[in-house]
Amino acid sequence: AGGPYDGFDWDTIRCPQPPIYEGGPYDGFAQAYLPAFSTIAAGSDTVCIGEVATLFTSAPTDWYVDTNAAPVATNTAVYVTPPLDGGAIYYVRDFCKNQWVPVVATALGKLQADFVYSPSIVCVNQPVYFTNQTLVSGPSIPSFGVHITGFGTHGTPPGVGQLTFSSVYTANFNYLSDGINQQGAAWTANNSGATTVWAQWNYLTPRSVNRIVFWNRTNCCLTNAPKTGRLYYDNGNGWKLAKVFTFPYPTSGSGFYDSGLFTETQAIFATRWKLELDVPVAQAPMWGEFQVYSSAPVVGGNISWDFGDGTGTATGQNVSYVYSDTGTYVVTMIANADGACPDTIQKTIKVEDCGTPLPFILAQLQGRIIEGKSAQLHWTTNIEAVELQLQKLRWNGWKTIATYQGKPITEWKPQDTLLDYGVANLYRVVAKHINGAQTISNTVALYIEKPPETFVQLYPNPVVEGNPAILRIGLANKATVVYRVMSLQGIELFRRTISAMDAGVYEIPLRLDEYADGIYVVETIIDERHYRFKLLKIHQ
Numbered sequence: 001a002g003g004p005y006d007g008f009d010w011d012t013i014r015c016p017q018p019p020i021y022e023g024g025p026y027d028g029f030a031q032a033y034l035p036a037f038s039t040i041a042a043g044s045d046t047v048c049i050g051e052v053a054t055l056f057t058s059a060p061t062d063w064y065v066d067t068n069a070a071p072v073a074t075n076t077a078v079y080v081t082p083p084l085d086g087g088a089i090y091y092v093r094d095f096c097k098n099q100w101v102p103v104v105a106t107a108l109g110k111l112q113a114d115f116v117y118s119p120s121i122v123c124v125n126q127p128v129y130f131t132n133q134t135l136v137s138g139p140s141i142p143s144f145g146v147h148i149t150g151f152g153t154h155g156t157p158p159g160v161g162q163l164t165f166s167s168v169y170t171a172n173f174n175y176l177s178d179g180i181n182q183q184g185a186a187w188t189a190n191n192s193g194a195t196t197v198w199a200q201w202n203y204l205t206p207r208s209v210n211r212i213v214f215w216n217r218t219n220c221c222l223t224n225a226p227k228t229g230r231l232y233y234d235n236g237n238g239w240k241l242a243k244v245f246t247f248p249y250p251t252s253g254s255g256f257y258d259s260g261l262f263t264e265t266q267a268i269f270a271t272r273w274k275l276e277l278d279v280p281v282a283q284a285p286m287w288g289e290f291q292v293y294s295s296a297p298v299v300g301g302n303i304s305w306d307f308g309d310g311t312g313t314a315t316g317q318n319v320s321y322v323y324s325d326t327g328t329y330v331v332t333m334i335a336n337a338d339g340a341c342p343d344t345i346q347k348t349i350k351v352e353d354c355g356t357p358l359p360f361i362l363a364q365l366q367g368r369i370i371e372g373k374s375a376q377l378h379w380t381t382n383i384e385a386v387e388l389q390l391q392k393l394r395w396n397g398w399k400t401i402a403t404y405q406g407k408p409i410t411e412w413k414p415q416d417t418l419l420d421y422g423v424a425n426l427y428r429v430v431a432k433h434i435n436g437a438q439t440i441s442n443t444v445a446l447y448i449e450k451p452p453e454t455f456v457q458l459y460p461n462p463v464v465e466g467n468p469a470i471l472r473i474g475l476a477n478k479a480t481v482v483y484r485v486m487s488l489q490g491i492e493l494f495r496r497t498i499s500a501m502d503a504g505v506y507e508i509p510l511r512l513d514e515y516a517d518g519i520y521v522v523e524t525i526i527d528e529r530h531y532r533f534k535l536l537k538i539h540q
Contacts, residue, residue, distance in 0.1 A: 048341035053105035086240025109267030138298035184286035215289035216255035263339025372452030384408035462536035468509035
């Protein structure tokens with residue numbers, strides 16, 4: 001009992017104990033007017049990377065980044081963080097429950113808006129073609145068994161295409177994603193008590209992680225499960241926090257957990273990812289399944305355009321516009337996507353009265369899908385060209401996939417046999433003409449939902465030491481896939497099984513660094529059908 005001015009600090013009076021006394025605020029009993037503050041409440045914030053977050057609590061308190069260090073702010077109910085280069089967790093003390101309360105500042109990635117236009121010389125009353133190049137997350141597909149194909153050395157960071165755990169009592173890579181709960185045999189950590197354990201994985205190319213699935217052991221040990229988790233990424237500048245999880249605890253029911261598709265990582269692409277797990281007991285977690293889903297960057301987003309002449313606007317990935325007057329115009333493109341911060345880009349173009357002294361070069365590209373297996377492109381021009389490049393937009397920019405150099409031509413029909421399914425395949429042709437001019441054609445977008453039939457491809461072949469071979473698998477329907485590497489004598493060196501892979505295209509890196517130079521057999525088994533390739537491994 002006592003009043004608010006009796007000299008006791010707020011830690012004491014904020015935690016009244018039962019019984020609760022009736023009466024007024026000045027009758028000598030603190031309990032009459034303090035029960036609303038018996039447990040501290042905290043509010044988080046979500047901002048864009050590079051911005052400050054505003055966090056708050058229900059009463060003044062001290063704020064910590066490290067609970068073993070000095071506070072970053074004292075006796076305040078509102079804390080404004082420094083500009084964030086990734087998510088951050090701050091801690092405040094709940095003295096009533098004698099525990100630390102985390103307050104999360106989530107930092108969303110910002111889209112990197114970009115576009116190109118053609119032709120490079122813009123003429124009045126002639127169409128200008130604008131093409132969005134903003135990258136967003138594509139279809140979400142499983143990682144383990146597809147992009148991540150085996151364990152590295154546990155307790156250490158993984159190599160490319162590998163997964164490692166902080167410690168291992170038992171682990172079996174084939175059990176991680178076979179759809180069966182092996183009751184802890186997929187991964188059980190070897191920790192000795194309450195601690196933080198981790199799983200790390202390393203992609204060949206940057207990807208966005210957007211779904212976590214695991215299956216806790218349920219035939220015993222219901223407390224050998226994680227309570228909370230944190231997803232981190234490293235794009236070359238150290239670990240950054242992407243998302244915080246609170247898991248059902250202790251395990252109940254089937255023990256199955258699925259985060260569902262989350263969008264906080266929409267604009268975040270990295271090769272290295274880490275999932276930290278807070279576990280309260282030894283040998284935890286005990287998992288019979290563990291799968292991470294991720295997406296490659298693809299061109300997309302919700303795009304709006306302003307052509308800068310006071311009248312012209314449009315929406316869509318690829319648009320065209322005709323300027324009716326000469327002059328200098330600022331074209332503005334705004335890109336939006338769920339779970340990412342929007343971005344705006346502006347480019348200045350000069351519209352000229354081209355007149356007739358020089359011939360106007362018209363370069364046009366068309367395309368179509370042939371039997372769902374390849375893209376047939378058809379390029380035409382009115383001024384002969386001697387050098388041509390067919391380019392395809394990939395995650396790291398336009399990449400040349402076919403070339404021509406020879407006698408002057410006005411027509412070219414290249415093909416692309418490595419289609420991407422479920423996303424747009426974007427193509428353009430860069431040409432050098434006989435008069436020395438260079439043109440960039442319009443961009444063609446070809447889309448196909450899934451392969452019309454199952455196929456397997458292997459490239460490059462030969463493969464050079466230090467580089468992976470890519471096993472490209474196209475599934476027309478859901479199927480179980482087995483792939484393995486053998487010697488020419490039929491000795492099996494490596495095998496993986498992936499159950500219930502959805503229809504789509506998967507690119508699986510195969511690393512042969514541990515094997516000697518020579519010829520190997522790569523076999524893929526899909527619905528009892530066998531696909532075999534001979535693969536030559538060499539040094540440079």
